[in-house]
Amino acid sequence: MLKVAVIGATGAVGQEFVIALNRHPWFELVQMASSERSAGKKYMDALRDPNTSLLKWHNKEKVPENVRDMILNRVEEIDPKKVDLIFTALESEDARVIEPKMASEVPVISTAAAFRYEDDVPILIPGINDEHCELLNIQKKNRKWNGFIAPLPNCTTTGMAITLKPLMDDMGLENVFMTSMQALSGAGRSPGVVALDIMDNVIPYIPKEEEKVQVETKKILGKFDGNSIVNASIKVSCTCTRVPVIDGHTETIFAQLTKPALPHQVKESMTNFSKSVSIKGLPSAPEDYIIVHDDPTRPQPRIDREVNDGMTTVVGRLRKDTVFENGIKYVLLTHNEKMGSAKGAILLAELFKSKKII
Numbered sequence: 001m002l003k004v005a006v007i008g009a010t011g012a013v014g015q016e017f018v019i020a021l022n023r024h025p026w027f028e029l030v031q032m033a034s035s036e037r038s039a040g041k042k043y044m045d046a047l048r049d050p051n052t053s054l055l056k057w058h059n060k061e062k063v064p065e066n067v068r069d070m071i072l073n074r075v076e077e078i079d080p081k082k083v084d085l086i087f088t089a090l091e092s093e094d095a096r097v098i099e100p101k102m103a104s105e106v107p108v109i110s111t112a113a114a115f116r117y118e119d120d121v122p123i124l125i126p127g128i129n130d131e132h133c134e135l136l137n138i139q140k141k142n143r144k145w146n147g148f149i150a151p152l153p154n155c156t157t158t159g160m161a162i163t164l165k166p167l168m169d170d171m172g173l174e175n176v177f178m179t180s181m182q183a184l185s186g187a188g189r190s191p192g193v194v195a196l197d198i199m200d201n202v203i204p205y206i207p208k209e210e211e212k213v214q215v216e217t218k219k220i221l222g223k224f225d226g227n228s229i230v231n232a233s234i235k236v237s238c239t240c241t242r243v244p245v246i247d248g249h250t251e252t253i254f255a256q257l258t259k260p261a262l263p264h265q266v267k268e269s270m271t272n273f274s275k276s277v278s279i280k281g282l283p284s285a286p287e288d289y290i291i292v293h294d295d296p297t298r299p300q301p302r303i304d305r306e307v308n309d310g311m312t313t314v315v316g317r318l319r320k321d322t323v324f325e326n327g328i329k330y331v332l333l334t335h336n337e338k339m340g341s342a343k344g345a346i347l348l349a350e351l352f353k354s355k356k357i358i
């Protein structure tokens, strides 16, 4: 068993880490840390809002028994030498300070944006750009670290990149337009989205989100040339919105392909990719990475977000665009806190272990 720590364990993503690590066959959660507000408290006590007494636990699964009485550390109390791997679920400003201190000693898998855009940092999605893992060695050498920082993409990028990868490989990809309808949990717990702002409403702006998705998609789908990542030569344009859905980001995609393709060929491309993807056999890997529905009323967040415990990207409404040449349109659903963050981070750790990177 590898010993792991979670920093930011009380937040929306941190809670998912705690659930996904419970009884994990390869990783044992031995330390947790959160902010000064929570440090020194038992996990259960730190989850309780001091003003309202509400337990700020928003999962259907109960708080696992083994962490209920675990005392939350201060970040400085986490001894990187006593763990094999650290998962971080911090806001970017905190991650920028905390993650390098940890990575100088031990590998860090991060859900924050802080280091995603640096030249020696890959943005990894298991099975999509595994060859970019090579960049971690260059990062370690550049920074003279024993460990590294491996950030996940923004949760809105993940499902889109997963579904675009087979299209790019099989038919070539030129332009992508995406509009997202993003869940509330994507904004985290503190402060999160205020109920009065979102009930009966759609918020048409999420700060910095569109830029992140545009840049990340090109990097993830780019090629590693032995020294650095050469971005994919595609154009990606997005509009990101917040909707009153608890979990699961819905995205409408228009993709302009290089070669003409009929919807059934696009479905076949996604399905074949899903069948042969490199993550097969890892403990957190879903049976299907992508599911394509013919039913035009799917995907829907309430019905589809828990498919394969939130690790499957569910696609529907696959159709030919009748206006633009070689245009294909579809709708996808991706679970922002499962594949899009905590459990996706654990899948990445499993890939690292299988490749002996950790």
Ligand SMILES: NC(=O)c1ccc[n+]([C@@H]2O[C@H](COP(=O)([O-])OP(=O)(O)OC[C@H]3O[C@@H](n4cnc5c(N)ncnc54)[C@H](OP(=O)(O)O)[C@@H]3O)[C@@H](O)[C@H]2O)c1
Pocket: 007, 008, 009, 010, 011, 012, 013, 014, 033, 034, 035, 036, 037, 038, 039, 075, 089, 090, 091, 092, 094, 111, 112, 113, 153, 154, 155, 185, 186, 187, 188, 189, 190, 191, 336, 337, 340, 341
């Ligand atoms: N939510 C999602 O669906 C999602 C998906 C993908 C990526 N992300 C990214 O993941 C990160 C975490 O997001 P989240 O939604 O989980 O946020 P969150 O709910 O606000 O949780 C933040 C966590 O960080 C802790 N924290 C705050 N300041 C700290 C400090 N100085 N030192 C140590 N711990 C500190 C908080 O502890 P206290 O409870 O003690 O305050 C809490 O555990 C963000 O970078 C976000 O962009 C989120």
